[in-house]
Amino acid sequence: MIPAHPGLRGGPVYLDYNATTPVDPRVVEAMLPHLxxxxxxPSSSHSYGNxxxxxxxxxxxxxAALIGARPSEIVFTGSGSEADNLALRGVVLSARTDRPHVITQVTEHPAVLETCRALEHLHGVEVTYLAVDGDGLVDPAALAAALTERTVLVSVMAANNETGALQPIAELARITSAHxxxxxxxxxxxxxxxxxxxxxxxxxxLTVVGHKMYAPKGIGALYVRQGVALEALVYGGGQEHGLRAGTENVALAVALGAAAELAAAELxxxxxxxxxxxxxxxxxxLAxxxxxxxxxxxxxxxRLPSTLNVSIDGALGHELLAAAPGLAASTGSACHSGTHTPSPVLTAMGLDADRALGALRLxxxxxxxxxxxxxxxTALLKAAAAL
Structure with missing residues (x-):
């Protein structure tokens, strides 16, 4: 039985789970003793550390159980962005290759794209950004063609945060491993x-993020297959297998563990x-x-079972949501000084500006x-009629 969530009582209908999930009360209960x-x-040898x-x-x-890994292969991080940084920077900075080559794709999360750009700028890394098709998917043949003798890492997300599109990860990983x-x-x-x-x-x-699966913000994890060498992200006392120094945030790690166990049961x-x-x-x-x-x-x-991305003719996404105050959802557009620009994800898929600006992520x-x-x-249809 799923307990009621106090934060959702009396508010707008929440359809923005891809942005962040409410923290499950069972997760809160699990972490509270550690606050x-x-x-x-946990590094202390006396009873208080036990x-x-x-x-x-x-x-x-x-x-580890949620993703079929060994516990020793899990590194706790402060966020998904940090886990992505540890993966990309860790591989590149530990590579014994002149001018390492990295491959990613144009609709990746900024945590990957901006790390790649930093690696280009700061370390002279060559990065290939693969295009996507009209469904937002990477062509495995394009990946195979892009691999070189200097390629040390390929990074492709499992599911797009805007459309929910599922990449053919097993096929892409197989091509990469064979190379x-x-x-x-x-x-x-x-x-x-x-x-x-x-x-x-x-x-x-593989990156896991707490606040996308009913744990609090500020906790994530990186699966690192046994035998993979990474340069540390944070130097110091050697916590997290020497990859992320600093006394562990036990309460948030417990929260992520509890959330992972609940998620496994729901699967x-x-x-x-x-x-x-x-x-x-x-x-x-709507249709x-x-x-x-x-x-x-x-x-x-x-695509993800949770995600619906639609455009409605003649309406802008941000205007629809503004006219539907009883609904909490997102668009893919960005607002800069009152001017809205279309989602880079949708434009990379070939959508024209009007359709991209009309998109809603529910x-x-x-x-x-x-x-x-x-x-x-009802709220969206009323808003569409008003507009």
């Missing part, structure tokens, strides 16, 4: 929503199917009420209900 009673340093150390080990095992390079996957949006077994996918590094009990059914119901309501005017951005099937999650879908559809 007060169990205050010890419970924090045990809790940290358990959390590592819970995260002798490492493969990193940012699974921020995917972990806990769909199965992400690292052995089945064949990835070497097994069919929760993703329930959420996908609600997503499709919302899409049908039936506005025939020929509602356009799905991305693939109908190969993302569902654990507490989404049929009543929420009805309310959201």
């Amino acid at each position: 007060g009673h169990y205050f010890g340093n 419970e924090p150390r045990h809790a940290l080990d358990q959390a590592r095992a819970q995260v 002798g390079a490492l493969f990193h996957c940012d699974a921020a949006q995917a972990a806990g929503k769909i199965p992400m077994g690292v052995r089945e996918l064949g990835v070497d590094l 097994a009990d069919g929760t993703p199917d329930r959420i996908a059914a609600l997503r499709d119901s919302l899409h049908r309501r 039936n009420a506005l025939p020929g005017c509602v356009h799905l951005n991305g693939l109908p099937d190969e 993302s569902l999650g654990r507490w989404s209900t049929p009543e929420d879908i009805e309310t959201a559809a």
